Amino acid sequence: MSANVATARLAFEVVKTACSNCNLRELCLPIGLDAAELKKLDELVSTRRRVKRGDHLYRAGQAFESIYAIRSGFFKTDVLVEDGRDQVTGFQMAGELLGLDGISGEIHSCNAIALEDSEVCAIPFSHLEGLSRQIHTLQHHFHKVMSREIVRDHGVMMLLGTMRAEERLAAFLLNLSQRFKARGYSPAEFNLRMSRDEIGSYLGLKLETVSRAFSRFQEEGLLAVHQRKVRILNTAGLRKLMSHQRNG
Amino acid sequence: MSANVATARLAFEVVKTACSNCNLRELCLPIGLDAAELKKLDELVSTRRRVKRGDHLYRAGQAFESIYAIRSGFFKTDVLVEDGRDQVTGFQMAGELLGLDGISGEIHSCNAIALEDSEVCAIPFSHLEGLSRQIHTLQHHFHKVMSREIVRDHGVMMLLGTMRAEERLAAFLLNLSQRFKARGYSPAEFNLRMSRDEIGSYLGLKLETVSRAFSRFQEEGLLAVHQRKVRILNTAGLRKLMSHQRNG
DNA sequence: CCCTGTCTTTGATCCACGTCAACCCGGCCC
DNA sequence: GGGCCGGGTTGACGTGGATCAAAGACAGGG
Incomplete structure (x- = not known):
């Protein structure tokens, strides 16, 4: 034995x-x-x-x-x-x-x-x-x-049920950023461990939409992104975008 | 005291x-x-x-x-x-x-x-x-x-992330039906306690979309619906519709 | 009875995102 | 080096559901 x-x-x-x-x-x-x-x-x-x-x-x-x-x-x-x-x-x-x-x-x-x-x-x-x-x-x-865990899931339901694509991605990135920060890593610069497809699956979007949203954020100077390397340039901007209600 | x-x-x-x-x-x-x-x-x-x-x-x-x-x-x-x-x-x-x-x-x-x-x-x-x-x-x-509760929330995330409007409503109705059945009530006939708006909010849809989906189900003979009174006529049909994958 | 407010249905139009397709980029193997 | 392969990006186009608008059902209250 x-x-x-x-x-x-x-x-x-x-x-x-x-x-x-x-x-x-x-x-x-x-x-x-x-x-x-x-x-x-x-x-x-x-x-x-x-x-x-x-x-x-x-x-x-x-x-x-x-x-x-x-x-x-x-x-x-x-x-x-x-x-x-x-x-x-x-x-x-x-x-x-x-x-x-x-x-x-x-x-x-x-x-x-x-x-x-x-x-x-x-x-x-x-x-x-x-x-x-x-x-x-x-x-x-x-x-x-x-x-x-239950509360977190409710947050995801909220995201999936009420947010549009760019809002979802902003929320996702801010969440990641905050979790890296809590672990002593840079909240502004990190490597994504997951593919565009996996992000899309999590956010209820297609990978092309995720990719386009990344490009848009880059155009607008909110972040610098190259493949899976992300650097957040304007946290406040992302946060504002995320909570931009679609109707009153 | x-x-x-x-x-x-x-x-x-x-x-x-x-x-x-x-x-x-x-x-x-x-x-x-x-x-x-x-x-x-x-x-x-x-x-x-x-x-x-x-x-x-x-x-x-x-x-x-x-x-x-x-x-x-x-x-x-x-x-x-x-x-x-x-x-x-x-x-x-x-x-x-x-x-x-x-x-x-x-x-x-x-x-x-x-x-x-x-x-x-x-x-x-x-x-x-x-x-x-x-x-x-x-x-x-x-x-x-x-x-x-966590597993249930994952199911909702699945619904919000991958299903289209009619699939969501079918899943919702089947879930209600099954819960009524578990409590000894008819699984086929029940009164909805919530408004179209509340259903829509839960399913990540607008109330008009929910209403249209109800009408469509009625046209197709899947159920009889009058305001909040629902009678399921074809459970198998609903189930099939719900699990109708959109792509392979 | 009519009047009022809330909920629901239905139609017409619009737009965000999905779909399809081409191309690019970096890593790996031959 | 070149070819391949799995991501990633970008463009053109189609569509499902949102939005806007109007009108119908129904309950409650005078």
């Missing part, structure tokens, strides 16, 4: 992680825990897993067992319907959680695909529930994380 | 409810609990509240304290942005929960408005967290409910 365990560990590239040392403390689950509680959490998050660019972290239909905290890298999640429709439901970066949608049906309801080489912590969900029955603050924080 | 409490109770039209007797057991939180556990839950859900048609159950910005289980009636939730945009984010019926979006910021992030005279059970959230630390199955069920 110990041999089997060793094999399994190799397959998953298990590394002992330590939440107590992780620089994502603020973004991920463990927040406001004391030393003893952090130690318990370290034991919970026992496996780290690498996912190469283009590979699936999980697929829709697979049994749900763990949620994942992204240590580094970039992911997209998408839903694929039998009739051929598919839609990117989100882009996730370091410190964010993946897999919350799987709890309800005990099956993953979407695909999670790495957009660059990434590393995640697997958090066995039943363990998380056990621990959050012991640690009040962990429980509450987890509930907040789930709720924030 | 006891006088104050009495006043507060009157204001909220408190009635002693009993989850153990409630006919929504299957849909709401308490599922698979034993008698002792149900008793604890009865104590948790101590206040019932009536909301008249058109009134707010809560408003965006109000402090979040409780989630609400709908005992009877019908609600919509909507988000209103400063620039004048607004969007209906969902319609909720008996047995469903309201207010989950408020957990993250400890503030309600949307408005909940009754579309007909309704009754809800208020569930103080901190009590729910406390109880779910004691009752494993309650905790797990609550997590599933939150997760289901």
Whole structure:
């Protein structure tokens, strides 16, 4: 049995992680825990897993067992319907959680695909529930994380339901910018990890429309864009454009 | 102080409810609990509240304290942005929960408005967290409910991002039908509680487009519709229309 | 009963975005 | 180097749904 365990560990590239040392403390689950509680959490998050660019972290239909905290890298999640429709439901970066949608049906309801080489912590969900029955603050924080996901989704529904193409792209870029900033990267200059097609799928637009909107922003001096390299020149302008109501 | 409490109770039209007797057991939180556990839950859900048609159950910005289980009636939730945009984010019926979006910021992030005279059970959230630390199955069920909300939102994003007007309306009607059926009502014949405008807001369409789609469905013999009275004549036809991919 | 306001339907026109198609650019392999 | 291939850009054109406008249903109130 110990041999089997060793094999399994190799397959998953298990590394002992330590939440107590992780620089994502603020973004991920463990927040406001004391030393003893952090130690318990370290034991919970026992496996780290690498996912190469283009590979699936999980697929829709697979049994749900763990949620994942992204240590580094970039992911997209998408839903694929039998009739051929598919839609990117989100882009996730370091410190964010993946897999919350799987709890309800005990099956993953979407695909999670790495957009660059990434590393995640697997958090066995039943363990998380056990621990959050012991640690009040962990429980509450987890509930907040789930709720924030719902609020985020409402924002996307708003975007898809009421905004026009350029507004959607502006909102998307400002959101990315703000998330990079929160992680200590430049909010003004970054590389897009996703293709025009993936942006379009997320925003409910065709890739040509996304491309045209980028060009337009560039013409108007709002940003400099070359392929996937984006530099925001006029944040206020983007923000104004985004909230430009179409009717009174 | 006891006088104050009495006043507060009157204001909220408190009635002693009993989850153990409630006919929504299957849909709401308490599922698979034993008698002792149900008793604890009865104590948790101590206040019932009536909301008249058109009134707010809560408003965006109000402090979040409780989630609400709908005992009877019908609600919509909507988000209103400063620039004048607004969007209906969902319609909720008996047995469903309201207010989950408020957990993250400890503030309600949307408005909940009754579309007909309704009754809800208020569930103080901190009590729910406390109880779910004691009752494993309650905790797990609550997590599933939150997760289901996320999955539902992904479905709406899919609808808004990839479907055309008639597909959206078909999906909407089939969803309503199925939820009425789950509650023991006719899946084929029901009264819409919301206006064309509200349907349009939810589906990312203008009210005229919704009205035209209804007329078209009627012409094609898929349903009979008169104002808010809807009778579905050809479920399979609607389903086929809904999943009619626009391109391969 | 008529009057009023709200919701719904229907028609005519417009426009934002999708569609189709050509071309470009950078990376990779031979 | 040249050819290939997967993105990305750009142009020309078509169309689904928005917009504008008018009129019909229905409920409530005098």
